[in-house]
Amino acid sequence: MNLKAVKEPQKRINTNYLSSLNIQSYGEDNLYPNKLAEVVASSSIASGCLSRYADFIEGNGFNSQIISDYKINKSGDTLDDLLGLLANDLAKFGGFAIHANYDVLGKIRNIHHIPFITTRLKEPNDYGKVTEIAIHPNWTGDETRNGKRVQVNKSNISFIHVFDPNSAIPEIEEVGINEYKGQVLWYSRNGNMVYPLPVYDPVITDMSTDEGLANVRYRNARNNFLPSGALITRKGTDIQENYFDDERRSYGHESYESEYSPVLKNLQGDFNACKIVEIEIGADEQSPEFISLSTNNYDKEFTVTADSIIDNIYSAFNQEAFLAIRKGKLGFSGDILADAYSYYSGKVTKEQRAISRALLSIFKNWYEQPFGELTSDTFKIQSMLYGSTNNTN
Secondary structure, three states: OOHHHOOOOOOOOOOOEEOOOOEEOOOOOOOHHHHHHHHHHHOHHHHHHHHHHHHHHHOOOEOOHHHHHOEOOOOOOEHHHHHHHHHHHHHHHOEEEEEEEEOOOOOEEEEEEEOHHHEEEEOOOOOOOOOEEEEOOOOOOOOEEOOEEOOOOHHHOEEEEEOOHHHHHHHHHHHOOOOOOOEEEEEEOOOOOOOOOOOOHHHHHHHHHHHHHHHHHHHHHHOOOOOOEEEEEEOOOEEEEEEEEOOOOEEEEEEEEOOHHHHHHHOOOOOOOOOEEEEEEOOOOOOOEEEEOOOOOOHHHHHHHHHHHHHHHHHHOOOHHHHHHHOOOOOOOHHHHHHHHHHHHHHOHHHHHHHHHHHHHHHOOEOOOOOOOOOOOOOOEOOOOOOOOOOOO
16 A cells, blocks of 8 residues: 555644743643653553553662762752652653752752653754753642642743753853752653653553443442343332321321332442342333343453453553463463563663663762762663562562
8 A cells, every 4th residue: 555545643742832831832732741641540551561661760770889879969869769760750751850950160069850740841942952941840730839829831930951061151150150040951762852752652542441441340340230120110109108197186198209219229339239220100000110131241342352452551561571471371480580570671771771871971060079980881770680679570
């Protein structure tokens, strides 16, 4: 088939210029990463795969305990703390951000993790270069401070220069050290200053389907699966109760509607056995009638769909080995798990190198030399091995 005849797919991310905020929108409504987080959280399969992905990126930490324990800011955060946060953001969103503060000599004094979900790219300048990162606590506008919402407008957005140690001193001289906001090292797995797509983006619909199937299973379990019968009752049928009125010295009666409905409601749910739907029709003197309902059984279709989406989600995360173990295709032993760990550790080396390179570029401009001469292996991350301290099941 000619390529022109193939239906053009929709763009995964539409990036527009939001002039009111002076940023590039991250998706159609500027909330692509926020919606990603919601979809992943709603899928038990995706959440499990994502957690394993993040754990393997973090691995067993840095090779040196001295590096792991080194404090990077006045809050007492260590490089090991930072590693865990960066690994989580990189797994979930395909990127990470680090804020660097400088002294008057242009040396980095401390660094902090910036939640990637809070960052956006400023519109490129006339030379096509993005020079600043926009940061807002919550781009949905749901964040509150002292009981008031933090509006998404320019006054509540911090624009901070992108990471470039060579530009630090000129930037400091321009505004003064007390007003200088520092720089942001912003990384995207899709390229320089381009909004990233996480590895699981192609299976977002499968993740949403997983949530839908979970809702069906929940509804079936909590509502006795499918109704097995219908009870036909007569609308307006009254129940009369006679009584003697002492004050009036006469007999009377009190009428009220049939209590079928409240009784039937109490018989529904996963703690009771009845599966009955009540249908009211016009009143007459006939007795209630029960009609048995025959229903189609869709369990097989649900099972096939569930198996398919599980396969797709595991495949997107390159976790087929763990899926095979889960299904019993490879058996279960220490050797098999060790091989699976070794295989998947090799799949996350690119992400680990990205973090290592980022830290190396920061500490090349650090105010002191706590680790001696820096090399490409200084911030190397140890691979996750089966049976190690941070292993994932």
